Amino acid sequence: MLKFLNMLLGSGRQQAVSREDGAAKRKYEYFKSLLIKNNRSLELLTEFEHLLYENKPFTIEQVLILSEDLISLVYDLAEDLNALSGGKHPGLFDATERLGVAILKDLAHRRRIKKGELILPMRALSAELADEVGGKAANLGEVANRAGLPTPRGFAVSAYACQHFLRTTGLSERIGRRMRRIDVKDTGELMAVCEEVQAMILAAPLPEELSIGMAACMDELAGLFGPDVRVSVRSSATCEDSEASFAGQHATVLNVSAHNVGQAWKEVVASTFSPRAVYYRRSMGYSDDDVVMAVLCVTMVDARASGVMYTGDPTAAGVPGQGADDILVSAAWGLGVSVVDGSAGADFYAVRRKDSSIVRRDVAVKLRRLRLRADDGIREEEVPEGLRRAPCLDETRIRQLAAYGVRLEEHYGQPLDIEWAQDQGGRLFILQARPLGMGHGQEEGCSPAAQPEPVHGREVLLRGGAMASPGSAAGPVYVLDSDHNLPAVPQGAILVARKTSPAYVPVLGRIRGIITEVGSVTGHMASVAREFGVPTLVGLENASRAIAHGETITLDATSGIVYRGVVPELVRDRPCVNLMRGSPVYKAAQEALRRMAPLNLIDPKALNFSPEGCRTLHDIIRFAHEMGMREMFNIGDGLDDAEGAVRLRAGVPLNILVVDLGGGLTPTAPKKVVELEHVKSAPFQGLLHGMTDPRVRWLGGVGVSLGGFASIVAESILSDPNADGTMGGPSYAVVSDHYVNFNTRLGYHFAVVDSYCGPGINDNYVVFSFKGGAADIARRSRRARLIAQILKRLEFKTEIKGDMVRGEVRKYSQTDLKQKLDMVGRLLGAVRLLDMLLSDDGQIDWYVEEFFKGNYAFERGADDGGQPPPPVDGQTPPSGGALP
Structure with missing residues (x-):
C-alpha cells in the first residue's frame, strides 16, 4: 500500500488526490507512517515472542534493545494516530508511557548486592546468607552449623567484596563494555575476549581493606592450626547451586598460603569470565550482573581419599533394577579434583537407602593421585603399587558416608550432590x-549392567x-586431542575425548553427543551434559583409538553401545530443553512479554475499546490501527461524497468497508452499499473471487470438528451481535483500478x-x-507454517516468525496475479480456525x-488417500496470545 500511496502523492495519476487540499495530503502522509509503524511493531512483537519460544539462549541486552525499539515505535504510532485524527486520542500517550515505564523498569533492574561485610567467618554462615556469600559458602555453613556434620574451618569473602573491588578499580565498566556484544556461539571470539577480561582482573590491585581483612582471617586460622596453615580458595558465586548448577564452571585454587590468598582470590573472581562460565550462564539465562563472585576459603584437608556422593541417581529413571534413590559414591586416592572433573578413573559404589547394603562396587585401577605440595599448590604422583587396585573406602566408611548423605538430604528436603574427603587419620x-539436578526428560533404557542386545543387523x-546423560544421537566423530581445538568442533558432531572436562561446555550447544575414555557419572561435566540434554557415555576404554575421526556413528548412551553408521531405529529428535526457563533473564523477558503480547481489545464496539482499556502494547497497536483505518475511511470529509467509505455486500459474512482512491469502483456505484458487480479494481476482483468460492465455508466451521470447549470459544470469537450476521469487526479495503489494500481481523x-x-x-x-490466533503459540505457529507451505506452492517467497507469516510474489502478468489473489482469497476463509485443530506438526501436510x-x-472423504489427522479434544481453553 505504501508504494501505491507514494505513487499517488508523487504524480498526477489520481484525480481525487489532485483535488485534495493540504490537510488531506497530510492525512495521507500520517496514514502511510501509521501503517509502517504498525507493521514494524508487530514484527518486533513477534521477534520478542521468538526469544521465549524458540529454545535458544538470549541476553538481557537483547531483551532491552527489542523492548526499547518496540516502545519507541508504539509511541510513534500514537503520535501518527493523533496527527491523523486531529488529536482525538491523547490518552494513548499516557497508556504507552505507563506500559513502557513498567517494562523498562523491570528489565533495567540489575542485581544489586547490598552493602555489607566484606568477610564473614564460617561460624556465621547459613543457608539464608546465600545472597551475600553464594550458595556454596552458605550451604557449607549450613552443614557445619545446623546439620552438625564435620567440615573444614574457614571464612567467606562476600559478593559485596567482589562488587567493591570491580567498582573501585574501574573494572566493572571496562568489562561491561567488552562483554556486551560478545557472541558466545563463536568459540574463538569467546575465548579471546575472556582471556583479555581475566587478564584485567588479575592485574588489578586489591582494595587495602580487603587485603587487611583476609590477612586477619588467615591469622585466626594460623592460631588454630599453626603458621603453615593452607586453605582452599573456592568459588561461591551468587546463583551457583541454584536452579542451574554451574557445576565446574568457576575456579578453585588449592593449598594456598596466607601470603598468596589475595592473588588466589583474584583468580577465582577472574574465573567468572572463563569461556565455559560465560557460555554456560548465557545459555542458562543468567546475565553477567546476576553472577557475582563470592569466595569460600576453608582449611585444606590432606586427603587420603576424596570424591563425590549423590543422594539420588539422576540417570535411573526407567532403568530396570536401578533405584533412583540409591546413594552413589565415587572415590579416588588423594585430592578429589580428578573425580569432580572426571579426568581419572574412580571407584564407584551404590548403597541401597533402606538398609545401607552396598548393591554395587566397581573398583577402578587408579594409577595417579593428587597430593599437597610442601609449598603452595598440588602435585601429581604415582599411586603405590599396592593401592592401585585397592578400594579407597572400606564398608564402614561407605556406610558412614551414605548416612551423612541421607542426613543432609533430610535436612534440605531434596536430593544432593556432595563433595567429601577423608583425611590421613580416616576422618570424613x-x-x-x-x-x-535430576536431568531433563530422561528416556527409558537399559542399564549398561543389563547388557542389552544390540539392534539387529547393525555393526x-x-x-x-x-x-552420564541418557539418550541416543548420530553424527560424525570429532576426536578432541586438546582443549585448544574446541573452536574447530563442528556443528552436529559426536565429541570423543580421552577424559571428561568442564572446558567442553562452550561446544555443548552444537554437538549431539559425548564419549570419553575416562570419567564419572558424578563429575561436573556429566552434570552439565544432563542439564543440556546431551547424550553422554563416559569410561568407554579405547574410544579415541577404536573410532576414527570423521566417521559417522550412532551413540546409544542409555545402553552403552556405539554403532558404525546411522541407526535410524535409535535416532530421533531430542525434545528441546529450554535451558533458560526459570532463569532471571527468562523471567524478566516473560514478565515484559506479559505487558506486550496478550491482546485484550478484540471488539471495537466494546466499552473498553479505548486508550484507558489498553493493558498491553499489543492493545495500543490494535487500537491505533483500528482508529487509523477509521480515519482513513473518513478521509472523504474534504472530498466529494462519492469518494467516502461504502459498504460492500459480497456474499461472505464479513463487514467490508471500501474507500475508492479512483477507478476501484464503477462510476455508477451507489454511495452507501455496493455489490460485487460494482468492483472494478483488478486485484480486488481476484481476491473476492476466491473469498466467495462456494467451497469456502466462512460460517459453520471446518469439516473436522473442533469439539468441546474449542468450538464454543471459536463461536464466541467469530460471532457478532449485528443483525446482518457478519463476523467480527469491519474489514477495510483501499482500492483503485489496479490496487487493493485489504485488512481483515x-x-x-x-x-x-x-x-x-x-x-x-x-x-x-x-x-x-x-x-x-486464539490457540496457544505452538498451534498458532503450526498454522503459520501451513500457510507458508501453501504460499510456497503458489510461488510466494515466504518468511515465518512464530505465528506471523509473510508472503510476497512479484512481476507476474495481470492474469496470473489475479489467479494467485483468487487462491489467497480462498486461503483466508479456509485457515481461519485451523490454529485450534493443529495439535501436531504431522497434520500440516494433510x-x-x-x-x-x-x-x-x-471434510473427510473416501478419496482422502489416508485418514485425516484426529481432531483436538477441545478441553484446553485458548490462551488468546498470553504466555502459558
Missing part, C-alpha cells in the same frame, strides 16, 4: 553440598562405559493483502501477511494437500 569431611563398534488474528495488479508486469506484486484438492472445508 563434607566439603560441599548442593541440589542434585557394533564398542560396548561398555557408564551412562477476525477475533485474535488478522490478515493483510496488499497488491498492485496492472498491465505492466514490472509493477505487479502481492504481499500477504497473517498473524495471531491440510496442505486437501487445500489444493479444493477441500477448503477439510
Whole structure:
C-alpha cells in the first residue's frame, strides 16, 4: 500500500488526490507512517515472542534493545494516530508511557548486592546468607552449623567484596563494555575476549581493606592450626547451586598460603569470565550482573581419599533394577579434583537407602593421585603399587558416608550432590553440598549392567562405559586431542575425548553427543551434559583409538553401545530443553512479554475499546490501527461524497468497508452499499473471487470438528451481535483500478493483502501477511507454517516468525496475479480456525494437500488417500496470545 500511496502523492495519476487540499495530503502522509509503524511493531512483537519460544539462549541486552525499539515505535504510532485524527486520542500517550515505564523498569533492574561485610567467618554462615556469600559458602555453613556434620574451618569473602573491588578499580565498566556484544556461539571470539577480561582482573590491585581483612582471617586460622596453615580458595558465586548448577564452571585454587590468598582470590573472581562460565550462564539465562563472585576459603584437608556422593541417581529413571534413590559414591586416592572433573578413573559404589547394603562396587585401577605440595599448590604422583587396585573406602566408611548423605538430604528436603574427603587419620569431611539436578526428560533404557542386545543387523563398534546423560544421537566423530581445538568442533558432531572436562561446555550447544575414555557419572561435566540434554557415555576404554575421526556413528548412551553408521531405529529428535526457563533473564523477558503480547481489545464496539482499556502494547497497536483505518475511511470529509467509505455486500459474512482512491469502483456505484458487480479494481476482483468460492465455508466451521470447549470459544470469537450476521469487526479495503489494500481481523488474528495488479508486469506484486490466533503459540505457529507451505506452492517467497507469516510474489502478468489473489482469497476463509485443530506438526501436510484438492472445508472423504489427522479434544481453553 505504501508504494501505491507514494505513487499517488508523487504524480498526477489520481484525480481525487489532485483535488485534495493540504490537510488531506497530510492525512495521507500520517496514514502511510501509521501503517509502517504498525507493521514494524508487530514484527518486533513477534521477534520478542521468538526469544521465549524458540529454545535458544538470549541476553538481557537483547531483551532491552527489542523492548526499547518496540516502545519507541508504539509511541510513534500514537503520535501518527493523533496527527491523523486531529488529536482525538491523547490518552494513548499516557497508556504507552505507563506500559513502557513498567517494562523498562523491570528489565533495567540489575542485581544489586547490598552493602555489607566484606568477610564473614564460617561460624556465621547459613543457608539464608546465600545472597551475600553464594550458595556454596552458605550451604557449607549450613552443614557445619545446623546439620552438625564435620567440615573444614574457614571464612567467606562476600559478593559485596567482589562488587567493591570491580567498582573501585574501574573494572566493572571496562568489562561491561567488552562483554556486551560478545557472541558466545563463536568459540574463538569467546575465548579471546575472556582471556583479555581475566587478564584485567588479575592485574588489578586489591582494595587495602580487603587485603587487611583476609590477612586477619588467615591469622585466626594460623592460631588454630599453626603458621603453615593452607586453605582452599573456592568459588561461591551468587546463583551457583541454584536452579542451574554451574557445576565446574568457576575456579578453585588449592593449598594456598596466607601470603598468596589475595592473588588466589583474584583468580577465582577472574574465573567468572572463563569461556565455559560465560557460555554456560548465557545459555542458562543468567546475565553477567546476576553472577557475582563470592569466595569460600576453608582449611585444606590432606586427603587420603576424596570424591563425590549423590543422594539420588539422576540417570535411573526407567532403568530396570536401578533405584533412583540409591546413594552413589565415587572415590579416588588423594585430592578429589580428578573425580569432580572426571579426568581419572574412580571407584564407584551404590548403597541401597533402606538398609545401607552396598548393591554395587566397581573398583577402578587408579594409577595417579593428587597430593599437597610442601609449598603452595598440588602435585601429581604415582599411586603405590599396592593401592592401585585397592578400594579407597572400606564398608564402614561407605556406610558412614551414605548416612551423612541421607542426613543432609533430610535436612534440605531434596536430593544432593556432595563433595567429601577423608583425611590421613580416616576422618570424613563434607566439603560441599548442593541440589542434585535430576536431568531433563530422561528416556527409558537399559542399564549398561543389563547388557542389552544390540539392534539387529547393525555393526557394533564398542560396548561398555557408564551412562552420564541418557539418550541416543548420530553424527560424525570429532576426536578432541586438546582443549585448544574446541573452536574447530563442528556443528552436529559426536565429541570423543580421552577424559571428561568442564572446558567442553562452550561446544555443548552444537554437538549431539559425548564419549570419553575416562570419567564419572558424578563429575561436573556429566552434570552439565544432563542439564543440556546431551547424550553422554563416559569410561568407554579405547574410544579415541577404536573410532576414527570423521566417521559417522550412532551413540546409544542409555545402553552403552556405539554403532558404525546411522541407526535410524535409535535416532530421533531430542525434545528441546529450554535451558533458560526459570532463569532471571527468562523471567524478566516473560514478565515484559506479559505487558506486550496478550491482546485484550478484540471488539471495537466494546466499552473498553479505548486508550484507558489498553493493558498491553499489543492493545495500543490494535487500537491505533483500528482508529487509523477509521480515519482513513473518513478521509472523504474534504472530498466529494462519492469518494467516502461504502459498504460492500459480497456474499461472505464479513463487514467490508471500501474507500475508492479512483477507478476501484464503477462510476455508477451507489454511495452507501455496493455489490460485487460494482468492483472494478483488478486485484480486488481476484481476491473476492476466491473469498466467495462456494467451497469456502466462512460460517459453520471446518469439516473436522473442533469439539468441546474449542468450538464454543471459536463461536464466541467469530460471532457478532449485528443483525446482518457478519463476523467480527469491519474489514477495510483501499482500492483503485489496479490496487487493493485489504485488512481483515477476525477475533485474535488478522490478515493483510496488499497488491498492485496492472498491465505492466514490472509493477505487479502481492504481499500477504497473517498473524495471531486464539490457540496457544505452538498451534498458532503450526498454522503459520501451513500457510507458508501453501504460499510456497503458489510461488510466494515466504518468511515465518512464530505465528506471523509473510508472503510476497512479484512481476507476474495481470492474469496470473489475479489467479494467485483468487487462491489467497480462498486461503483466508479456509485457515481461519485451523490454529485450534493443529495439535501436531504431522497434520500440516494433510491440510496442505486437501487445500489444493479444493477441500477448503477439510471434510473427510473416501478419496482422502489416508485418514485425516484426529481432531483436538477441545478441553484446553485458548490462551488468546498470553504466555502459558
